[in-house]
Amino acid sequence: MTFNETIFLTGFPGFIAEKLVERLAGRDTRFFLLVQPQFVEKAKHDIGKIIRKTNLPLENFEIVEGDITLENLGISEKDLEIVRAETTDVHHLAAVYDLAVEKDLAYRVNVEGTCNLNEFVRRLPNLRRYNYVSTCYVAGRRKGEI
Structure with missing residues (x-):
């Protein structure tokens, strides 16, 4: 199938990423979902939920294993070539939001x-x-509009 739009998205699986994919999903839209290896099973489950809600085929959603902290996002050479050639839009949601994590992480x-x-x-x-x-947070002392 030919797609008019191919979205590369980080931060999947995750609540906001899942809702964004649901909202952006369409027959002519394909998703490359960057997923850390330890979250692949959860990602497959969440894609199943999205498919049931949107009635789109599985071929619209592709899990790309990787990690934003690595060079070339940790994506295999084979996948990297395809993702680079086909991506038209990027949504970057991956982040550590927990204020209790170590600063280095x-x-x-x-x-x-x-x-x-x-x-x-x-x-x-x-x-x-x-x-x-x-x-989603602002830390420190700040006055006025942010």
């Missing part, structure tokens, strides 16, 4: 991981849109 995921994704995005020949979902 939060930095590695939220800063270095985003830098890795930015490098990945720069090499997408058919990119139309790059959407970044930032953290």
Whole structure:
């Protein structure tokens, strides 16, 4: 099948990512869902829920194993070639939101991981849109509008 839009999405499985995929899903839309290996089974389950809600075929959803903290997002060479050639849109939701995690982990995921994704995005020949979902908290003292 030919798709008009191919979305590469980080942060799946996750509540916000799942709801976003449901909302963006359409017959002409394909998803490359970057999933850490330890979450593949959960991702398959969540894709099943999305398929039941949207009535779209499984071929619209592809799990791409990887990790934003790694070079080339930890994606295999075979998958990397396909993802780079076909991706038109990126939604970056992957992050550590827990304020109790060690600073090194939060930095590695939220800063270095985003830098890795930015490098990945720069090499997408058919990119139309790059959407970044930032953290949900503001820390420190701040006055005025944020």
